[in-house]
Amino acid sequence: MSSSTTDAPGETQHVDLAISGMTCASCSARIERKLNKVEGVQASVNLATEKASVTFPSALSVTDIVGVVEKTGYGATPLEQDRRPGGAPAMTHDVVGSGSLRLRMVVASALALLVVLVHMVPPVRDALGMGGHWLQLVLTAPIYFWAAWPFHRAAAINARHGASTMDTLVSVGITAAFGWSVLALLTGFTADLYFETAAVVTAFLLIGRFIEARAKAQGRSALTSLLELGAKDVAVLRQEGGGAMATSEHRVPVEELVVGDRFVVRPGEKVATDGTILSGRSTIDASMVTGESMPVEVGPQDTVTGATVNGHGRLIVRATRVGSETTLARITELVEQAQTGKAPVQRLADRISAVFVPTVLVIAAVTFLLWLVTGHTFTEALAPAVAVLIIACPCALGLATPTALLTGTGRGAQLGILIKGPQILESTRRVDTVVLDKTGTLTTGRPVLTDVVTAGSLPEHAALKAAASVEAGSEHPVAGAVVDGARERGIDLVQAEDVVNLPGEGVRARLKDTEVTVGRPSLFDVVPEVLVETLERADGTTVLVGWGGTARAALTVADTARETSAAAVERLRGLGLTPYLLTGDNARTAAAVAQEVGIDPSDVMAEVLPQDKFARVQELQGQGRVVAMVGDGVNDAAALAQADLGMAMGSGTDVAAESADIVLMRSDVETVADAIGLSRQTLTVIKQNLLWAFGYNTLAIPLAAFGLLTPLIAGGAMALSSVLVVLNSLRLKGFGRA
Missing domain, CATH: 3.40.50.1000 (HAD superfamily/HAD-like)
Structure with missing residues (x-):
């Protein structure tokens, strides 16, 4: 089942898609633009998560939406709903490319190193002579045709659709360098060859892309860990047919749980789903779900959250929420929603990316022509034009916002902030x-006993013992606070008899041979001055306790900070x-x-x-x-x-x-x-990333156009720029750590 949902007949549907083939901000902007051109469709495409969130009218189908993406030149797969209680969309692909990217990177890097040795190290170059040029061709050909194939393929697909992306810049740049070198070698027209440019630039870009993929996976790790938190199976208590009260445990997959089921949580096990404890006492480690560092003591009637870890006691729990209704599912959904969306500050970057690549192609062409018309040779004009193409890649611009959002929202989930x-x-x-x-x-939201004031020589513990013994049978929050206060002080209660509740006033009961009253001042004939003063200055709810018509003590209950x-x-x-x-x-x-x-x-x-x-x-x-x-x-x-x-x-x-x-x-x-603090820090990192990305391109393109950057340096700088943006975003993983 896909994640497509329908709100109501004739209204709208929603689907989350995994998008394949995106390499830069221009790709995501183009897909988003194409989807939003379809009447009634609202789409947001995120480069870092490689996903599209699409809302569309019920007159369309998921197949129609996928078709729009595929016609744009990219792959689209509806995200499957995970069967775990979290119910959140599961990750459908490995951002690192299942080893293909790694292999291309390793091969290209090794061959590029040999090309550089042959081309630039004088002893090797002199020893090989003209044979070195042919060796460079042999070493560079696998890099150009195989290692760089993803760039060429994406550029061709985009060209077929009349568009251009970062891959277009890379493919055109290394094709110009490699093609000119082959032509020059075959014709003997010039000794200026650029095999090392095509080889090294490709290697640099593959290394940068691999590092980006790994870093994006780290930024997504918080969401992945949330998806893996839930229990896989659970011991459910089933009633046996042989007796009305006979029950036995059955181990079942956790997705078979329904609301009302009773299940067992043994020491060290994960709680299978949200529920209420029926019996047993223990401590619960909720750190992975709520960020709470200390275990919480729980007992009968307390609520527990799915995916938290039971401490030392055996618990029997009744399920109150299952599947997509659980706390874990809601957390995962909110984190996914935040990571897939776009901050307003990213819209500017998207608009710029949409026109950036065509602009760069024009700049590169103008650079080439200007160098030619100013008296430079073809090879002298080719180098700065290729440098412009390579260094202008908008990857850093596209990654600036989503990588920071991935890391910031993921860190927030770890801290219990959604x-x-x-x-x-x-x-x-x-x-x-x-x-x-x-x-x-x-x-705290829970009243506690804060003060006990007595009149005369009556000891505080005696007054509290009398009041708590009378209040023990009441369910009123004030009564509960008095009883808890007595127990915390180690006071043993007396069994009360003839208990009479006085609605809106208090309670009266017999303790041994004495009738004791706890409640409002109106229940007593005599209230000593010291107790009147306590009533007037108390910062909470105060009840009186006494017998024989005289109030003997005042007990103050308050909700403490x-x-x-x-x-x-x-x-x-x-x-x-x-x-x-x-x-x-x-x-x-x-x-x-x-x-x-x-x-x-x-x-x-x-x-x-x-x-x-x-x-x-x-x-x-x-x-x-x-x-x-x-x-x-x-x-x-x-x-x-x-x-x-x-x-x-x-x-x-x-x-x-x-x-x-x-x-x-x-x-x-x-x-x-x-x-x-985390939200502001995330926004600060986004702005730092965008400032770097804009500043980098603004400064680097003129330097390349004026011949101050070689294609080799341009390739390295471009790859490094994207990596720096991602690494800056990953700093958010340390937010809140001492």
């Missing part, structure tokens, strides 16, 4: 304000951003969190209703600010969509993630700074 599209990079450059939701973003939030806010300031705190909580609680994480009190927006978060973002934009919004809940979705840059915590809701431009798989505000 950038939805290359256009997002431009947004991060302009952002000057970041609005941070409080609950679940700056804070994450340990990393303060450092994250400081990093955001270092990136030139002004952080704002946005919350529906009361002003006192919001101010306390803001003070803890380092946000200015004047930049706190508290008591904001969910429907008003959108308006607050609009207000900041109305003040001329470029706003990034960070949130994780359904109530953040509108604000995320309105913001210039929306960033959703991956631990939040699907609605928030869909509304955002960047998804942060880790529940850690540090990733906000990482995401903006």
Whole structure:
């Protein structure tokens, strides 16, 4: 099955194609231009990934789209959907060329070295005499006819379609050098031969192309590793027919899992798919999926993500998502989408590449004629013309953006940062304000017991023991925080009897012979002054515990700031951003969190209703600010969509993630700074690459035209230029490493 999908009858379809035969930016631009000329078709062709992403009307078929590409002179194959749970398109070809490119490179390099020895080393040249010229022909012929065949073939195909690409420049250049040398040797017209130019230039270009292919494969390695993460099979629990409760394990391929299946995850195994733990406790290593470096403790009712690794315990999990709906599949899809797309900055490069090669052919012809009319010989005019053809290759221009995107988005995936599209990079450059939701973003989103205050001589542990014993049977989040707080302090609870829930007020129960009440002040006849003061100044939710009508202690439960939030806010300031705190909580609680994480009190927006978060973002934009919004809940979705840059915590809701431009798989505000820093660094590398590519051609072509660069030097410089662009992009693989 191909990756073609139909949204609805009579609407549009989508297909991803693997494109073969592209060698430079002119190739990708030409294919994209031809596809987009078809009515209703929208296509984006990426040189680095060697793929085309095509949306087309349902009146057309995938075969029609493939036919357009093939008529343009290139190969196209619909990408197959992988059968793994990730469901992402699998790689269909080896960018290094299955050894063919390597063999051509090795043979051409060896023969070119011999040609250079015969032509340029005086002892060898003198010893061979005229025989050396014929030996050069014998050594160069295999290079020209076999090693350089891909250049000639591509140039011929493009010529048949009335087009020209980088291969045209190379083929014309080495043909001119080789053809003139053969003619001169056969006629004895001149002693000026250029066999070494044809041989060495071909070798240089093949070496450069091989290095580019290897480097592009490295840039794609993050996506490839994502595709390989998933488990291949799984132990599913099946109910046996012999008894209603009898179950047994069956090992099945992971693609056979369906929602609701129960499966076993043994220590050291990968979790087969997203699910909820039914029984067992363990630790989960999620580093390859979320970038989280520390294992996470899990138990019953906790969720687990497919492709994470189980630690020491045996778990039984119920599958909640399978196939293309899993977290791993969504991650892979987003990374693939970002790597296949184009940043706005690349459009300029595409437009230039479309007219670049014909322009260079004209420049080379004019160079040749000018040298002739100024009194130079044919051979003297040929050298600079060939140098212009060779050095003007637009490879570096075509690789400048996609290689940086490949590496940057791949590194982001490793860090748990999913950038939805290359256009997002431009947004991060302009952002000057970041609005941070409080609950679940700056804070843990889980209430914890923060303070116990007693009246009189009652010990804190006694008050907490009484409150937790009464609250043990309640499912209220505050009750859970009180119980967890007691257990963390090593307090053993007492069995409560005659438990009575008081809706909206609290809970009452009998502990031994005493009736204990936990809840609002209205439940007590007497509240000591010290507890009243605690209620007034508390930065969270405070409940009272007491008996006999008198409150004996106050317990405060609050949503605490994450340990990393303060450092994250400081990093955001270092990136030139002004952080704002946005919350529906009361002003006192919001101010306390803001003070803890380092946000200015004047930049706190508290008591904001969910429907008003959108308006607050609009207000900041109305003040001329470029706003990034960070949130994780359904109530953040509108604000995320309105913001210039929306960033959703991956631990939040699907609605928030869909509304955002960047998804942060880790529940850690540090990733906000990482995401903006990585995006900006990727954009910087793209601009560096484009500056080099434009500058290189702008400077090199005149030097070659004026005879200041020989064809040999031109070939080496051209190959080196492309390699430098790719290597500069690969620096992004080290982002975030100490």
